[in-house]
Amino acid sequence: MIPGGAGQVGTILKRALTAAGHEVVVLTRRPAREREVRWDGESLGPWAAEIDGSDLVVNLAGRSVNCRYTGANLRAMMDSRVHSARVVGEAIAAAVRPPRVWLQMSTATVYAHRFDAPNDETTGVIGGAESGVPGYWAYSVEIAKAWERAQERAETPRTRKVSLRTAMVMSPDRGGVLDTLLRLTRLGLGGPIAGGAQYISWIHDRDFVRAVEFLADRDDLTGPVNLAAPDPLPQRTFMRVLRAAWGVPVGLPATRWMAELGAFALRSDTELLLKSRRVTPGRLLEAGFAFDHPRWPQAADDLVRRVRGGLVPHDIR
Ligand SMILES: NC(=O)c1ccc[n+]([C@@H]2O[C@H](COP(=O)([O-])OP(=O)(O)OC[C@H]3O[C@@H](n4cnc5c(N)ncnc54)[C@H](OP(=O)(O)O)[C@@H]3O)[C@@H](O)[C@H]2O)c1
Numbered sequence: 001m002i003p004g005g006a007g008q009v010g011t012i013l014k015r016a017l018t019a020a021g022h023e024v025v026v027l028t029r030r031p032a033r034e035r036e037v038r039w040d041g042e043s044l045g046p047w048a049a050e051i052d053g054s055d056l057v058v059n060l061a062g063r064s065v066n067c068r069y070t071g072a073n074l075r076a077m078m079d080s081r082v083h084s085a086r087v088v089g090e091a092i093a094a095a096v097r098p099p100r101v102w103l104q105m106s107t108a109t110v111y112a113h114r115f116d117a118p119n120d121e122t123t124g125v126i127g128g129a130e131s132g133v134p135g136y137w138a139y140s141v142e143i144a145k146a147w148e149r150a151q152e153r154a155e156t157p158r159t160r161k162v163s164l165r166t167a168m169v170m171s172p173d174r175g176g177v178l179d180t181l182l183r184l185t186r187l188g189l190g191g192p193i194a195g196g197a198q199y200i201s202w203i204h205d206r207d208f209v210r211a212v213e214f215l216a217d218r219d220d221l222t223g224p225v226n227l228a229a230p231d232p233l234p235q236r237t238f239m240r241v242l243r244a245a246w247g248v249p250v251g252l253p254a255t256r257w258m259a260e261l262g263a264f265a266l267r268s269d270t271e272l273l274l275k276s277r278r279v280t281p282g283r284l285l286e287a288g289f290a291f292d293h294p295r296w297p298q299a300a301d302d303l304v305r306r307v308r309g310g311l312v313p314h315d316i317r
Helices: 009-018 071-094 137-153 177-186 207-216 237-248 256-265 280-286 296-310
Strands: 027-028 036-039 058-059 101-107 162-166 167-172 203-204 223-225
Touching: 009 167, 009 207, 058 071, 071 101, 071 137, 101 207, 137 162, 162 203, 167 177, 167 207, 167 223, 177 237, 177 296, 203 207, 203 296, 207 223, 223 280, 237 296
Parallel strands: 027 036, 058 101, 101 162, 162 223, 167 203
Antiparallel strands: none
16 A cells, blocks of 8 residues: 555665565555545545555655745655655554554655765765755754654554655656656766755665565564665766766866756756755664665666666556
């Protein structure tokens, strides 16, 4: 069962779980395909019957963060996450046969903007108190914390709870993060932004799916888990590797104000480009999870090959 599963990440997960022989139900506000069930993301309804008797719930619902961070959008980002996590908890609490596991999406953005050391779950610094960054960045951290709290507070004693502090999921699908980065790269714009020292944390789509399966199976793991490859890179290196994988030698550097203009034009926000997210998968590695794509050069080659080969059935969900 995947609440919020009709988007980018849900499509990746549903495709993989269906291929593995699972029956997958998606909760969406606009059902259009088979096995999609309507909900509103904030109140209990007939959809809750789908949770009762299901084995695994992976809640991905949340207003896209790829937007201008206006007051209204920030509120929608907060409410869609907190309300959906709360109501999923209510449905699980009310179920006669609750799922074994509830994996709740969270984000690597919960950690502080920093360069000096990686953030794992034990030694990592939660963000919100950094100096020298725009004040509204702290609100993204507040959203992440409230999102996780909504799951923690749910009283679901028969269901194991894990929050997925996920980095950018790199997949060859149209409309995803990689698609945007490759478009910029092809235009010669895939260079360093504002110096490019800020770290990018990422995870290959297949490792994301494998990590979800791993966490679903491991009865000993609860609480926050970082879903990020062990190799976060400064943005300028990350983009240089991607340019090399695509075969574009040049990437024009962009200053902070150019990034502001570009983000404005794309109706996005510079926090996505400028915040340093240096996140490593401490708990996954400790638990024995082995990444198939731990390093970016090899992961980027694989992803570019799949984009070029058209191996992703974009329209099949
Ligand atoms: N993509 C990444 O790399 C990444 C990395 C870390 C974390 N995440 C998080 O993972 C989740 C899924 O990401 P994504 O890239 O798949 O995003 P997406 O394509 O925008 O999909 C998000 C889903 O959330 C649902 N949603 C949006 N607003 C909602 C609301 N007000 N109430 C209930 N549902 C709502 C939408 O469902 P319907 O419109 O079908 O109802 C949509 O299918 C998001 O919460 C995102 O913040 C993503």
